Amino acid sequence: MVNNGGVSSPETPTVGKRAERRPRDMVMSLAVLLVPIALLLLFYRLVLDGDKPISVDPEPALQQARSAAVFPVSAPQGLGDDWHVQSATFKRESGGATLRLGYADPDGKPLQLIESSVATSTLIPAELGKDPEAVGSFRNGVRTWQRYDARAGEDALVLLEKGRTLIVVGPADAASLEHLAGALP
DSSP: OOEETTTEEOOOOOOOGGGGHHHHHHHHHHHHHHHHHHHHHHHIIIIITTSOOOOOOHHHHHHHHHHHTSSOOOOOOOOTTOOOEEEEEEETTTEEEEEEEEOOTSSOEEEEEEOOOSOOOHHHHHHHHOOOOOEEEEETTEEEEEEOOOOOOOOEEEEEEEEEEEEEESSHHHHHHHHHHTTOO
């Protein structure tokens, strides 16, 4: 302490060499944190297939729908390994029954195949929105599907048959909708 006529003044603290921080030190600290995170991310994506869509087995829902014998049940065939079933449910409702199979197309976009015996006057507005608009058709062999503008951002293909209605709906492109519809026997 310095004596200034009997008044004491506090010492001015000095910054030591260890207290100085350089940009290089900050970069090294970040690297210590980011390298393990990057390694974990690579492990998740490459080893554990973290980007791959989750697939489920549709067979229990298909068997349940077939055993109910409410309508003829069709399962897509020959879609390829890049198509993934993400959900499969069968439900009896008042006025009929509905089988729903949810797919992810090769681009990862969701599509849903709906097979139902519910009256079309009830089913189509419930699945495609209040005012679905028919905008064309798609011919697949002997079948002619009606193309609809469905809910916002979604398109649909609808096939009316005796005893059932088939709907393929989703935000995927027209080629994916037609590929899924064309895979139905």
